[in-house]
Amino acid sequence: MIGEPEIDGQWETRRPAEIASDGEPRERLRGLPWWWVPVAVVATCAVWAGGLYAFGDRLTEPEIRYRVTENLCDQLEAPALAGMVGGLTQSTPHPGGRHSALDWAQCGRNGGSSQEGNGLSLSAVVELHKKTDPEAEFEAGSRYVRMYGAPDGHWKAVAGLGEEAFIGTPGTTDDELMLRVRDGGAVFAFNVSLNRGSSGDPDIMAKRRPRPDQEDLTAALIEDARALMSALRKN
Structure with missing residues (x-):
């Protein structure tokens, strides 16, 4: 109870x-x-x-508007830069990779003659970020860009190229130029190096091409970057 x-x-x-x-x-x-x-x-x-x-x-997964190929050098023709040094005759494809979060590819091109003072080296890296939008980290640069150590403040915005683009000089001279482009989940990084060279041979010096100035080099790099992006863009 x-x-x-x-x-x-x-x-x-x-x-x-x-x-x-x-x-x-x-x-x-x-x-x-x-x-x-x-x-x-x-x-x-x-x-x-x-x-x-x-x-x-x-x-939100970013939009992927581009593709990467097994040999990026097949698409990196860079005719504007090649015309400055008489052609880019050598290419060095680097093995890329495929991953559920990131695809990438890389290529190096060389041309001209360092003895004649107009040697040129070009490298390009393409990264496709498939899981996270790279916008937040883009200004800090890819690991390839940070490897070269371009100082802050040496970057200038480039209008009309992708969603966001910067161009800059990593060193204290005009012998090197870098360009970074972001479009959706794709990030492109370009690096151009000029080799002034020197020679005591009068015949070689007489054949020496005029060294490209910074303005022409910038215009050529942007033009070739746009061409590569067009070649890799999905239909």
């Missing part, structure tokens, strides 16, 4: 309904304005939505 104290509730020190979830007496919560609860709910939802918005772009 149930004893009288249980029926009368004399064993209860405080009813559960009188205790708030945070341990505060319910009577204290009753003193708050009626609109307190909906305001608290809205504030909590706003914090949650703000966090989702901040990470939403990174959680």
Whole structure:
């Protein structure tokens, strides 16, 4: 049988309904304005939505508008740069890779004559980021760009090339030029190096081509970058 104290509730020190979830007496919560609860709910939802918005772009897979090939040198013809040094006669394809998160390919091209003071080396790297949008890290540069150590402030924005592009000089001279382009999930990195060269042979010096100035070199690199992007763009 149930004893009288249980029926009368004399064993209860405080009813559960009188205790708030945070341990505060319910009577204290009753003193708050009626609109307190909906305001608290809205504030909590706003914090949650703000966090989702901040990470939403990174959680969305970027659009891939390009492809990578087994031999990137087949597409890296670089006619504008080649015309400055009499052709790019050597090519060095580098094995790329395929991964569920990232595809990449790399190529090196060389031409001209260092003895005549117009040697030129060109390298290109293509990365396809398939899981996370590279926009947030793009200004910091790819690992290939950071390897060359182009100082901050030496980068200039290039309009009309991909969604975002920067060009810069890693060193203190005009002998090297770098270009980075981002378009969707694709990141392109180009590096051009000129070899001034020297020779005591008068015949060689007489054949020496005029050294490309910075403006012409920049225009040629941008033109060849655009051509490579067009060649790799999906139909």
